[in-house]
Amino acid sequence: MLKKINFSVFVLLSTTVFSQTQIKVLDAENKTNIPYAKIILKGKDYYKNTEQNGDVTLEKDEEIDHIESFGYENYYISQKDNIYFLKPKFKDIEGVEISKPKFTQSYIIGSLKEDNFGFMSGLRTWEVLNFFANKDKTEKKFIKKIKILTDVKKTKQDAVFNLVIYENVEGHTGTEKLKNIVVTCKKGKNITEIDFSKNPVTFPKEGLFIGVEWIMNEQNHYQDKITVIHSDGTKEKNKIVDRVNPWFFGYTSPSANTFGRTSDNIQSSNNQHYKFANAHNLSIEIEITN
Template sequence: MKENRVIWIFLILTQFAFSQIRGVVKDSISGEPIPYVNIWVENETIGTTSETNGSFSLDIKEEKLLVFSALGYESKKSSSKNEIILLKPKVFELNEVVVTFPKKTKELEIGEAHKVHISQLSGNKPWIYAKLFNYDEKYMETPFIKKIVFYSNSDIKGAKIKLRIFGINDSIPSEDLINEDIIVTVKEGMKKNTIDVSSYNIEFPKKGIVIGLEWLIIEENKYFFTYKDPKTKQKVSLENYAPSLVINHSPDEISFTYSKGRWYKHKRHSSNYKKEWNNKVDTPAINLILTN
Protein backbone atom coordinates (compact mmCIF):
# COMPACT_ATOMS: atom_id res chain seq x y z
CA MET A 1 0.00 0.00 0.00
CA LYS A 2 2.83 2.36 0.89
CA GLU A 3 4.51 1.59 -2.42
CA ASN A 4 1.28 2.39 -4.29
CA ARG A 5 1.05 5.76 -2.52
CA VAL A 6 4.61 6.62 -3.53
CA ILE A 7 3.84 5.78 -7.16
CA TRP A 8 0.71 7.98 -7.19
CA ILE A 9 2.57 10.90 -5.61
CA PHE A 10 5.31 10.55 -8.22
CA LEU A 11 2.77 10.54 -11.07
CA ILE A 12 0.98 13.63 -9.73
CA LEU A 13 4.23 15.55 -9.29
CA THR A 14 5.43 14.52 -12.75
CA GLN A 15 2.20 15.69 -14.35
CA PHE A 16 2.41 18.99 -12.48
CA ALA A 17 6.04 19.57 -13.43
CA PHE A 18 5.61 18.72 -17.11
CA SER A 19 2.11 19.90 -18.02
CA GLN A 20 1.36 19.98 -21.73
CA ILE A 21 -0.37 22.99 -23.24
CA ARG A 22 -2.28 22.68 -26.47
CA GLY A 23 -3.68 25.22 -28.88
CA VAL A 24 -4.56 26.16 -32.46
CA VAL A 25 -3.23 29.08 -34.53
CA LYS A 26 -5.76 30.69 -36.87
CA ASP A 27 -6.07 33.59 -39.30
CA SER A 28 -7.90 36.40 -37.48
CA ILE A 29 -9.92 37.31 -40.60
CA SER A 30 -10.71 34.02 -42.33
CA GLY A 31 -10.59 31.79 -39.26
CA GLU A 32 -8.53 29.28 -41.25
CA PRO A 33 -5.77 27.36 -39.41
CA ILE A 34 -2.20 28.50 -40.09
CA PRO A 35 0.38 25.72 -40.57
CA TYR A 36 4.15 25.86 -39.86
CA VAL A 37 4.01 28.78 -37.41
CA ASN A 38 7.24 29.32 -35.47
CA ILE A 39 6.37 29.23 -31.72
CA TRP A 40 8.83 30.15 -28.95
CA VAL A 41 8.68 30.56 -25.20
CA GLU A 42 9.84 34.18 -24.86
CA ASN A 43 13.59 34.50 -24.10
CA GLU A 44 13.98 30.71 -23.87
CA THR A 45 15.10 27.90 -26.18
CA ILE A 46 11.81 26.03 -25.79
CA GLY A 47 9.72 26.02 -28.94
CA THR A 48 7.69 24.13 -31.51
CA THR A 49 5.90 24.46 -34.88
CA SER A 50 2.18 24.33 -35.64
CA GLU A 51 1.00 21.30 -37.62
CA THR A 52 -0.75 21.48 -41.00
CA ASN A 53 -4.10 21.90 -39.16
CA GLY A 54 -2.71 24.79 -37.07
CA SER A 55 -2.52 22.76 -33.85
CA PHE A 56 0.47 22.80 -31.52
CA SER A 57 1.54 21.46 -28.12
CA LEU A 58 4.35 22.32 -25.70
CA ASP A 59 5.60 20.74 -22.50
CA ILE A 60 6.27 23.57 -20.06
CA LYS A 61 6.34 23.72 -16.27
CA GLU A 62 4.29 26.88 -15.70
CA GLU A 63 2.42 29.65 -17.46
CA LYS A 64 4.69 31.34 -20.02
CA LEU A 65 4.54 34.04 -22.64
CA LEU A 66 4.65 32.50 -26.13
CA VAL A 67 5.82 34.27 -29.29
CA PHE A 68 4.10 33.34 -32.58
CA SER A 69 5.73 34.16 -35.92
CA ALA A 70 4.57 33.28 -39.44
CA LEU A 71 5.28 34.63 -42.90
CA GLY A 72 2.62 37.09 -44.03
CA TYR A 73 1.36 37.70 -40.47
CA GLU A 74 2.17 40.11 -37.67
CA SER A 75 4.12 38.47 -34.84
CA LYS A 76 2.16 38.05 -31.62
CA LYS A 77 2.83 37.37 -27.94
CA SER A 78 0.23 35.44 -25.99
CA SER A 79 -0.16 33.61 -22.70
CA SER A 80 0.28 29.84 -22.86
CA LYS A 81 -3.19 29.55 -21.28
CA ASN A 82 -4.88 30.71 -24.48
CA GLU A 83 -6.05 27.77 -26.58
CA ILE A 84 -6.88 29.72 -29.75
CA ILE A 85 -4.29 32.13 -31.14
CA LEU A 86 -5.42 34.59 -33.81
CA LEU A 87 -2.74 36.09 -36.05
CA LYS A 88 -3.41 39.26 -38.03
CA PRO A 89 -2.37 39.27 -41.71
CA LYS A 90 0.24 41.90 -42.58
CA VAL A 91 -0.72 44.78 -44.84
CA PHE A 92 1.97 45.39 -47.43
CA GLU A 93 2.39 48.77 -49.04
CA LEU A 94 3.03 48.49 -52.77
CA ASN A 95 5.69 50.87 -54.01
CA GLU A 96 5.97 51.87 -57.66
CA VAL A 97 8.64 49.59 -59.12
CA VAL A 98 10.03 48.76 -62.51
CA VAL A 99 9.54 45.05 -63.12
CA THR A 100 12.18 43.26 -65.19
CA PHE A 101 12.16 39.59 -66.11
CA PRO A 102 15.14 37.23 -66.40
CA LYS A 103 16.26 36.13 -69.85
CA LYS A 104 17.67 32.87 -68.37
CA THR A 105 20.36 32.47 -71.00
CA LYS A 106 23.28 32.35 -68.55
CA GLU A 107 23.90 30.60 -65.23
CA LEU A 108 26.46 31.09 -62.45
CA GLU A 109 26.65 28.92 -59.30
CA ILE A 110 28.09 30.58 -56.20
CA GLY A 111 28.65 29.54 -52.58
CA GLU A 112 31.30 26.79 -52.73
CA ALA A 113 29.03 24.41 -50.79
CA HIS A 114 29.79 20.71 -51.16
CA LYS A 115 28.69 17.37 -49.76
CA VAL A 116 30.57 16.07 -46.72
CA HIS A 117 29.51 13.60 -44.05
CA ILE A 118 29.18 16.19 -41.30
CA SER A 119 25.75 17.46 -40.40
CA GLN A 120 23.88 19.60 -37.89
CA LEU A 121 20.99 18.02 -35.99
CA SER A 122 17.98 20.18 -35.26
CA GLY A 123 17.26 18.89 -31.76
CA ASN A 124 13.65 19.80 -30.99
CA LYS A 125 13.58 23.57 -31.56
CA PRO A 126 12.22 25.46 -34.61
CA TRP A 127 15.43 27.43 -35.14
CA ILE A 128 16.83 28.80 -38.40
CA TYR A 129 20.29 28.08 -39.81
CA ALA A 130 21.34 30.64 -42.43
CA LYS A 131 24.14 31.67 -44.80
CA LEU A 132 25.03 35.12 -46.11
CA PHE A 133 25.90 35.72 -49.76
CA ASN A 134 27.67 39.04 -50.24
CA TYR A 135 27.19 41.00 -53.45
CA ASP A 136 29.92 41.04 -56.09
CA GLU A 137 30.04 43.23 -59.20
CA LYS A 138 30.57 40.14 -61.36
CA TYR A 139 26.94 39.20 -60.60
CA MET A 140 25.77 42.10 -62.81
CA GLU A 141 25.78 39.69 -65.76
CA THR A 142 23.57 37.20 -63.86
CA PRO A 143 21.63 39.39 -61.39
CA PHE A 144 18.63 37.12 -60.72
CA ILE A 145 18.43 34.20 -58.27
CA LYS A 146 17.25 31.18 -60.23
CA LYS A 147 17.76 28.26 -57.84
CA ILE A 148 18.78 27.56 -54.25
CA VAL A 149 20.85 24.44 -53.56
CA PHE A 150 21.39 22.87 -50.14
CA TYR A 151 22.66 19.52 -48.87
CA SER A 152 20.74 17.49 -46.30
CA ASN A 153 21.09 14.17 -44.50
CA SER A 154 17.74 12.76 -43.41
CA ASP A 155 17.01 9.70 -41.28
CA ILE A 156 13.43 9.53 -42.58
CA LYS A 157 11.61 9.75 -45.90
CA GLY A 158 9.80 12.93 -46.88
CA ALA A 159 11.03 15.25 -44.12
CA LYS A 160 9.90 18.86 -44.54
CA ILE A 161 11.90 22.05 -43.98
CA LYS A 162 11.04 25.71 -44.58
CA LEU A 163 13.18 27.81 -46.92
CA ARG A 164 13.56 31.47 -45.92
CA ILE A 165 15.04 34.33 -47.98
CA PHE A 166 16.15 37.44 -46.08
CA GLY A 167 17.71 40.79 -46.77
CA ILE A 168 20.56 41.97 -44.55
CA ASN A 169 20.96 45.16 -42.54
CA ASP A 170 23.83 46.14 -40.22
CA SER A 171 25.41 42.69 -40.67
CA ILE A 172 22.27 40.91 -39.40
CA PRO A 173 19.48 39.25 -41.43
CA SER A 174 16.49 41.56 -41.77
CA GLU A 175 13.10 41.28 -43.46
CA ASP A 176 11.83 38.31 -45.49
CA LEU A 177 12.07 39.00 -49.22
CA ILE A 178 9.34 36.42 -49.98
CA ASN A 179 6.14 36.64 -47.95
CA GLU A 180 4.91 33.10 -48.41
CA ASP A 181 6.02 29.72 -47.12
CA ILE A 182 8.40 27.71 -49.28
CA ILE A 183 8.18 24.19 -47.85
CA VAL A 184 10.76 21.74 -49.19
CA THR A 185 10.41 17.96 -48.91
CA VAL A 186 13.73 16.10 -48.81
CA LYS A 187 14.49 12.45 -49.47
CA GLU A 188 16.05 10.01 -47.02
CA GLY A 189 19.85 9.89 -46.80
CA MET A 190 22.51 12.34 -47.97
CA LYS A 191 20.92 14.42 -50.74
CA LYS A 192 21.49 17.49 -52.86
CA ASN A 193 18.31 19.58 -52.95
CA THR A 194 17.69 22.09 -55.74
CA ILE A 195 14.76 24.51 -55.43
CA ASP A 196 13.68 26.63 -58.38
CA VAL A 197 12.77 30.14 -57.17
CA SER A 198 12.92 31.83 -60.57
CA SER A 199 9.18 32.62 -60.49
CA TYR A 200 9.81 35.18 -57.70
CA ASN A 201 12.15 37.27 -59.93
CA ILE A 202 14.49 38.01 -57.01
CA GLU A 203 17.26 40.38 -58.03
CA PHE A 204 20.46 40.00 -55.99
CA PRO A 205 20.40 42.89 -53.44
CA LYS A 206 23.48 45.14 -53.39
CA LYS A 207 23.66 44.72 -49.58
CA GLY A 208 23.69 40.93 -49.92
CA ILE A 209 21.15 38.17 -49.33
CA VAL A 210 20.69 35.55 -46.59
CA ILE A 211 19.29 32.08 -47.26
CA GLY A 212 17.85 30.35 -44.20
CA LEU A 213 16.58 26.85 -43.49
CA GLU A 214 14.00 26.60 -40.71
CA TRP A 215 13.35 23.30 -38.97
CA LEU A 216 9.71 22.30 -38.55
CA ILE A 217 8.96 20.62 -35.22
CA ILE A 218 6.03 18.58 -36.53
CA GLU A 219 5.06 14.95 -36.01
CA GLU A 220 5.94 13.78 -39.52
CA ASN A 221 9.54 15.00 -39.02
CA LYS A 222 10.06 13.28 -35.66
CA TYR A 223 12.47 10.38 -35.16
CA PHE A 224 14.76 9.10 -32.40
CA PHE A 225 18.50 9.60 -32.66
CA THR A 226 20.45 6.80 -30.95
CA TYR A 227 24.09 7.08 -29.88
CA LYS A 228 26.48 5.47 -27.40
CA ASP A 229 27.34 7.55 -24.34
CA PRO A 230 31.19 7.73 -24.24
CA LYS A 231 31.19 7.60 -20.42
CA THR A 232 28.60 4.95 -19.61
CA LYS A 233 28.98 3.02 -22.90
CA GLN A 234 25.19 2.73 -22.87
CA LYS A 235 22.92 3.50 -25.83
CA VAL A 236 20.94 6.71 -25.45
CA SER A 237 17.90 7.60 -27.57
CA LEU A 238 16.95 11.26 -28.05
CA GLU A 239 13.97 12.84 -29.78
CA ASN A 240 15.03 14.69 -32.90
CA TYR A 241 13.50 16.21 -36.02
CA ALA A 242 14.65 15.58 -39.59
CA PRO A 243 16.34 16.57 -41.75
CA SER A 244 19.91 17.21 -40.59
CA LEU A 245 21.78 19.84 -42.60
CA VAL A 246 25.23 19.29 -44.07
CA ILE A 247 27.89 21.64 -42.65
CA ASN A 248 30.89 23.13 -44.44
CA HIS A 249 33.68 25.08 -42.77
CA SER A 250 34.20 28.60 -44.07
CA PRO A 251 37.06 31.02 -43.38
CA ASP A 252 34.47 33.83 -43.43
CA GLU A 253 31.90 34.68 -40.76
CA ILE A 254 28.86 34.32 -43.02
CA SER A 255 26.52 32.06 -41.04
CA PHE A 256 23.76 32.81 -38.54
CA THR A 257 21.37 31.09 -36.16
CA TYR A 258 17.93 32.41 -35.23
CA SER A 259 16.92 31.34 -31.72
CA LYS A 260 15.04 32.81 -28.73
CA GLY A 261 13.63 35.53 -30.98
CA ARG A 262 16.92 36.95 -32.24
CA TRP A 263 19.79 36.37 -34.67
CA TYR A 264 23.23 35.17 -33.58
CA LYS A 265 26.26 35.46 -35.85
CA HIS A 266 28.64 32.48 -35.86
CA LYS A 267 32.27 33.19 -35.02
CA ARG A 268 35.47 31.39 -35.97
CA HIS A 269 36.38 28.67 -33.51
CA SER A 270 39.35 26.50 -32.62
CA SER A 271 39.10 22.84 -33.52
CA ASN A 272 41.24 20.01 -32.20
CA TYR A 273 39.47 17.46 -34.38
CA LYS A 274 40.87 18.38 -37.79
CA LYS A 275 43.42 21.06 -38.62
CA GLU A 276 41.56 22.16 -41.75
CA TRP A 277 38.61 23.12 -39.52
CA ASN A 278 40.68 25.25 -37.18
CA ASN A 279 39.79 28.95 -37.13
CA LYS A 280 36.82 28.27 -39.42
CA VAL A 281 33.09 28.91 -39.13
CA ASP A 282 30.42 26.18 -39.20
CA THR A 283 28.27 27.11 -42.20
CA PRO A 284 25.24 25.39 -43.78
CA ALA A 285 26.07 23.90 -47.20
CA ILE A 286 24.04 26.23 -49.41
CA ASN A 287 24.70 27.50 -52.96
CA LEU A 288 22.90 29.91 -55.26
CA ILE A 289 22.45 29.55 -59.00
CA LEU A 290 22.17 32.96 -60.65
CA THR A 291 20.82 33.82 -64.08
CA ASN A 292 20.46 36.87 -66.32
Protein backbone atom coordinates in the same frame (compact mmCIF):
# COMPACT_ATOMS: atom_id res chain seq x y z
CA MET B 1 -7.51 -8.20 -11.20
CA LEU B 2 -8.29 -7.35 -14.80
CA LYS B 3 -10.53 -4.48 -13.74
CA LYS B 4 -7.77 -3.03 -11.55
CA ILE B 5 -5.29 -3.14 -14.42
CA ASN B 6 -7.72 -1.45 -16.78
CA PHE B 7 -8.50 1.22 -14.20
CA SER B 8 -4.78 1.87 -13.67
CA VAL B 9 -4.26 2.25 -17.41
CA PHE B 10 -7.23 4.65 -17.58
CA VAL B 11 -5.81 6.77 -14.76
CA LEU B 12 -2.40 6.87 -16.46
CA LEU B 13 -3.88 7.92 -19.79
CA SER B 14 -6.14 10.47 -18.12
CA THR B 15 -3.20 12.03 -16.29
CA THR B 16 -1.24 12.29 -19.54
CA VAL B 17 -4.16 13.79 -21.48
CA PHE B 18 -5.06 16.37 -18.82
CA SER B 19 -1.44 17.48 -18.49
CA GLN B 20 -1.48 18.57 -22.13
CA THR B 21 -3.31 21.33 -23.97
CA GLN B 22 -4.22 21.22 -27.65
CA ILE B 23 -4.36 24.54 -29.47
CA LYS B 24 -5.03 25.60 -33.06
CA VAL B 25 -3.71 28.56 -35.05
CA LEU B 26 -5.93 29.99 -37.80
CA ASP B 27 -5.90 32.80 -40.36
CA ALA B 28 -8.10 35.61 -39.03
CA GLU B 29 -9.35 36.52 -42.53
CA ASN B 30 -10.41 33.17 -43.98
CA LYS B 31 -10.29 30.92 -40.87
CA THR B 32 -7.94 28.42 -42.57
CA ASN B 33 -5.23 26.50 -40.71
CA ILE B 34 -1.78 28.07 -40.46
CA PRO B 35 0.76 25.25 -40.80
CA TYR B 36 4.18 25.45 -39.12
CA ALA B 37 3.45 28.64 -37.15
CA LYS B 38 6.12 29.26 -34.51
CA ILE B 39 4.98 29.05 -30.89
CA ILE B 40 7.34 31.08 -28.67
CA LEU B 41 7.18 29.77 -25.09
CA LYS B 42 7.71 31.75 -21.88
CA GLY B 43 10.95 30.94 -20.07
CA LYS B 44 12.00 28.20 -22.52
CA ASP B 45 15.10 28.01 -24.71
CA TYR B 46 13.13 26.24 -27.44
CA TYR B 47 10.01 26.84 -29.45
CA LYS B 48 7.39 24.63 -31.10
CA ASN B 49 5.73 24.72 -34.51
CA THR B 50 2.19 23.79 -35.43
CA GLU B 51 1.59 20.74 -37.58
CA GLN B 52 0.29 20.99 -41.14
CA ASN B 53 -3.26 21.19 -39.77
CA GLY B 54 -2.43 24.19 -37.56
CA ASP B 55 -2.49 22.18 -34.31
CA VAL B 56 0.14 21.99 -31.59
CA THR B 57 0.22 20.23 -28.22
CA LEU B 58 1.54 22.06 -25.16
CA GLU B 59 2.78 20.32 -22.04
CA LYS B 60 1.61 21.39 -18.58
CA ASP B 61 4.69 23.54 -17.95
CA GLU B 62 4.58 25.25 -21.36
CA GLU B 63 2.95 28.68 -21.68
CA ILE B 64 2.79 30.72 -24.88
CA ASP B 65 4.41 34.14 -24.98
CA HIS B 66 3.53 34.91 -28.60
CA ILE B 67 2.96 33.28 -31.99
CA GLU B 68 4.87 34.08 -35.19
CA SER B 69 4.26 33.12 -38.79
CA PHE B 70 5.75 34.66 -41.93
CA GLY B 71 3.27 37.01 -43.57
CA TYR B 72 1.29 37.54 -40.34
CA GLU B 73 1.43 39.99 -37.47
CA ASN B 74 2.93 38.59 -34.27
CA TYR B 75 0.21 37.55 -31.84
CA TYR B 76 1.02 38.24 -28.17
CA ILE B 77 -1.01 36.22 -25.71
CA SER B 78 -3.03 38.25 -23.21
CA GLN B 79 -5.56 35.53 -22.43
CA LYS B 80 -5.28 31.76 -22.75
CA ASP B 81 -7.46 30.11 -25.36
CA ASN B 82 -7.60 26.98 -27.48
CA ILE B 83 -7.81 28.81 -30.82
CA TYR B 84 -5.74 31.80 -31.90
CA PHE B 85 -6.35 33.94 -34.98
CA LEU B 86 -3.39 35.61 -36.72
CA LYS B 87 -3.92 38.71 -38.85
CA PRO B 88 -2.22 38.78 -42.27
CA LYS B 89 0.45 41.45 -42.56
CA PHE B 90 -0.06 43.90 -45.39
CA LYS B 91 2.55 46.39 -46.51
CA ASP B 92 2.04 49.47 -48.66
CA ILE B 93 4.62 49.31 -51.42
CA GLU B 94 5.28 52.43 -53.47
CA GLY B 95 7.38 52.83 -56.58
CA VAL B 96 8.13 49.12 -57.02
CA GLU B 97 10.12 48.32 -60.13
CA ILE B 98 8.70 45.26 -61.84
CA SER B 99 11.16 43.48 -64.08
CA LYS B 100 11.54 39.98 -65.46
CA PRO B 101 14.71 37.92 -65.86
CA LYS B 102 16.13 37.38 -69.33
CA PHE B 103 17.48 33.90 -68.47
CA THR B 104 20.24 34.32 -71.06
CA GLN B 105 23.14 33.87 -68.64
CA SER B 106 23.56 32.10 -65.33
CA TYR B 107 26.28 31.16 -62.86
CA ILE B 108 26.57 29.22 -59.60
CA ILE B 109 27.56 30.49 -56.17
CA GLY B 110 28.01 28.29 -53.11
CA SER B 111 28.71 24.57 -53.22
CA LEU B 112 27.19 21.17 -52.46
CA LYS B 113 30.51 19.84 -51.23
CA GLU B 114 30.51 17.85 -47.99
CA ASP B 115 32.86 16.36 -45.45
CA ASN B 116 32.27 14.77 -42.05
CA PHE B 117 30.65 17.93 -40.68
CA GLY B 118 26.98 18.84 -40.58
CA PHE B 119 24.34 21.01 -38.92
CA MET B 120 21.64 19.41 -36.80
CA SER B 121 19.07 20.34 -34.18
CA GLY B 122 17.96 18.90 -30.89
CA LEU B 123 14.99 20.38 -29.06
CA ARG B 124 16.81 23.72 -28.92
CA THR B 125 17.26 25.05 -32.41
CA TRP B 126 18.77 27.84 -34.45
CA GLU B 127 18.96 29.21 -37.96
CA VAL B 128 22.05 28.45 -40.04
CA LEU B 129 22.82 31.07 -42.68
CA ASN B 130 25.47 31.60 -45.33
CA PHE B 131 26.22 35.05 -46.65
CA PHE B 132 26.25 35.26 -50.44
CA ALA B 133 27.97 38.30 -51.93
CA ASN B 134 26.99 39.76 -55.28
CA LYS B 135 30.29 40.07 -57.12
CA ASP B 136 28.72 41.10 -60.43
CA LYS B 137 26.80 44.38 -60.08
CA THR B 138 26.78 45.35 -63.76
CA GLU B 139 23.30 43.97 -64.45
CA LYS B 140 20.24 43.15 -62.36
CA LYS B 141 20.40 39.58 -61.09
CA PHE B 142 17.85 37.06 -59.84
CA ILE B 143 17.86 33.78 -57.93
CA LYS B 144 16.68 31.05 -60.27
CA LYS B 145 17.27 27.92 -58.21
CA ILE B 146 18.57 26.83 -54.80
CA LYS B 147 19.87 23.36 -53.98
CA ILE B 148 20.55 22.12 -50.44
CA LEU B 149 22.09 18.81 -49.38
CA THR B 150 19.71 17.21 -46.84
CA ASP B 151 19.40 13.95 -44.94
CA VAL B 152 16.11 12.84 -43.35
CA LYS B 153 16.52 10.04 -40.81
CA LYS B 154 14.22 7.56 -39.07
CA THR B 155 10.87 8.84 -40.25
CA LYS B 156 7.90 7.40 -42.10
CA GLN B 157 7.04 10.67 -43.81
CA ASP B 158 8.75 13.52 -45.58
CA ALA B 159 10.34 16.25 -43.46
CA VAL B 160 9.88 20.00 -43.79
CA PHE B 161 12.10 22.99 -43.05
CA ASN B 162 12.08 26.74 -43.62
CA LEU B 163 14.29 28.20 -46.34
CA VAL B 164 14.97 31.69 -45.01
CA ILE B 165 16.32 34.78 -46.78
CA TYR B 166 17.44 38.01 -45.10
CA GLU B 167 18.71 41.25 -46.58
CA ASN B 168 22.25 42.36 -45.83
CA VAL B 169 22.34 45.49 -43.66
CA GLU B 170 25.97 46.53 -43.20
CA GLY B 171 27.12 42.96 -42.70
CA HIS B 172 24.18 41.83 -40.56
CA THR B 173 20.77 40.38 -41.29
CA GLY B 174 17.73 42.60 -41.47
CA THR B 175 15.29 42.50 -38.56
CA GLU B 176 12.66 40.64 -40.60
CA LYS B 177 12.83 37.83 -43.12
CA LEU B 178 12.55 38.77 -46.77
CA LYS B 179 11.37 35.27 -47.62
CA ASN B 180 10.30 32.20 -45.66
CA ILE B 181 9.54 29.19 -47.83
CA VAL B 182 8.45 25.84 -46.38
CA VAL B 183 10.43 23.15 -48.20
CA THR B 184 9.69 19.42 -48.23
CA CYS B 185 12.59 16.97 -48.33
CA LYS B 186 12.46 13.22 -48.89
CA LYS B 187 13.65 10.47 -46.57
CA GLY B 188 17.36 9.68 -46.83
CA LYS B 189 20.18 11.73 -48.31
CA ASN B 190 19.08 13.92 -51.21
CA ILE B 191 19.72 17.13 -53.06
CA THR B 192 16.62 19.15 -52.19
CA GLU B 193 15.83 21.70 -54.90
CA ILE B 194 13.76 24.90 -54.74
CA ASP B 195 12.87 26.32 -58.16
CA PHE B 196 12.30 30.08 -58.46
CA SER B 197 12.13 30.24 -62.27
CA LYS B 198 8.41 31.16 -62.19
CA ASN B 199 8.81 33.61 -59.31
CA PRO B 200 12.44 34.77 -59.33
CA VAL B 201 13.87 36.50 -56.26
CA THR B 202 15.95 39.63 -56.83
CA PHE B 203 19.62 39.20 -55.89
CA PRO B 204 20.61 42.70 -54.74
CA LYS B 205 24.03 44.26 -55.08
CA GLU B 206 24.45 44.07 -51.28
CA GLY B 207 24.10 40.27 -51.39
CA LEU B 208 21.83 38.14 -49.18
CA PHE B 209 21.89 35.90 -46.11
CA ILE B 210 20.32 32.57 -47.14
CA GLY B 211 19.92 29.47 -45.01
CA VAL B 212 17.69 27.11 -43.09
CA GLU B 213 15.51 27.04 -39.98
CA TRP B 214 14.21 23.84 -38.38
CA ILE B 215 10.49 23.29 -37.93
CA MET B 216 9.96 21.90 -34.43
CA ASN B 217 6.95 19.60 -34.62
CA GLU B 218 6.00 15.93 -34.46
CA GLN B 219 6.31 15.54 -38.22
CA ASN B 220 10.06 16.15 -37.98
CA HIS B 221 10.73 14.63 -34.55
CA TYR B 222 12.51 11.32 -34.03
CA GLN B 223 14.54 9.61 -31.32
CA ASP B 224 18.06 8.35 -31.74
CA LYS B 225 20.43 6.16 -29.73
CA ILE B 226 23.91 7.50 -29.18
CA THR B 227 27.03 6.77 -27.13
CA VAL B 228 27.95 9.60 -24.78
CA ILE B 229 31.59 9.94 -23.73
CA HIS B 230 31.83 11.70 -20.36
CA SER B 231 34.68 13.92 -19.17
CA ASP B 232 36.10 11.09 -17.05
CA GLY B 233 36.35 8.85 -20.11
CA THR B 234 33.44 6.59 -19.26
CA LYS B 235 30.91 5.76 -21.97
CA GLU B 236 27.14 5.77 -21.74
CA LYS B 237 25.80 3.55 -24.49
CA ASN B 238 22.34 3.57 -26.06
CA LYS B 239 21.34 6.93 -24.60
CA ILE B 240 18.06 8.05 -26.19
CA VAL B 241 18.07 11.64 -27.42
CA ASP B 242 15.52 13.76 -29.27
CA ARG B 243 16.35 14.85 -32.81
CA VAL B 244 14.66 17.02 -35.41
CA ASN B 245 14.89 16.36 -39.16
CA PRO B 246 16.55 17.18 -41.45
CA TRP B 247 20.34 17.04 -41.14
CA PHE B 248 22.13 19.68 -43.24
CA PHE B 249 25.62 19.02 -44.55
CA GLY B 250 28.59 21.34 -44.36
CA TYR B 251 32.13 21.47 -45.65
CA THR B 252 35.47 22.90 -44.58
CA SER B 253 36.36 26.17 -46.27
CA PRO B 254 39.13 28.76 -45.79
CA SER B 255 36.53 31.42 -46.67
CA ALA B 256 33.80 30.23 -44.31
CA ASN B 257 30.92 32.66 -43.83
CA THR B 258 28.39 30.63 -41.85
CA PHE B 259 26.31 32.37 -39.19
CA GLY B 260 24.10 30.99 -36.45
CA ARG B 261 21.00 32.84 -35.34
CA THR B 262 18.73 32.30 -32.32
CA SER B 263 15.96 34.54 -30.97
CA ASP B 264 16.59 37.16 -33.66
CA ASN B 265 20.26 37.49 -32.68
CA ILE B 266 22.80 36.65 -35.36
CA GLN B 267 26.27 35.59 -34.36
CA SER B 268 29.35 34.77 -36.39
CA SER B 269 30.55 31.19 -36.47
CA ASN B 270 33.67 32.56 -34.75
CA ASN B 271 31.60 33.15 -31.61
CA GLN B 272 32.29 30.56 -28.90
CA HIS B 273 28.68 29.36 -29.03
CA TYR B 274 29.22 28.30 -32.64
CA LYS B 275 32.88 27.27 -32.48
CA PHE B 276 32.09 23.87 -34.01
CA ALA B 277 30.78 25.64 -37.11
CA ASN B 278 33.96 27.67 -37.47
CA ALA B 279 35.72 27.20 -40.84
CA HIS B 280 32.66 25.47 -42.35
CA ASN B 281 30.01 26.50 -44.86
CA LEU B 282 26.49 25.19 -45.28
CA SER B 283 26.24 22.89 -48.32
CA ILE B 284 24.00 25.08 -50.44
CA GLU B 285 24.22 26.00 -54.10
CA ILE B 286 22.48 28.96 -55.73
CA GLU B 287 21.91 29.52 -59.44
CA ILE B 288 21.97 33.23 -60.34
CA THR B 289 20.55 34.46 -63.63
CA ASN B 290 20.23 37.81 -65.42
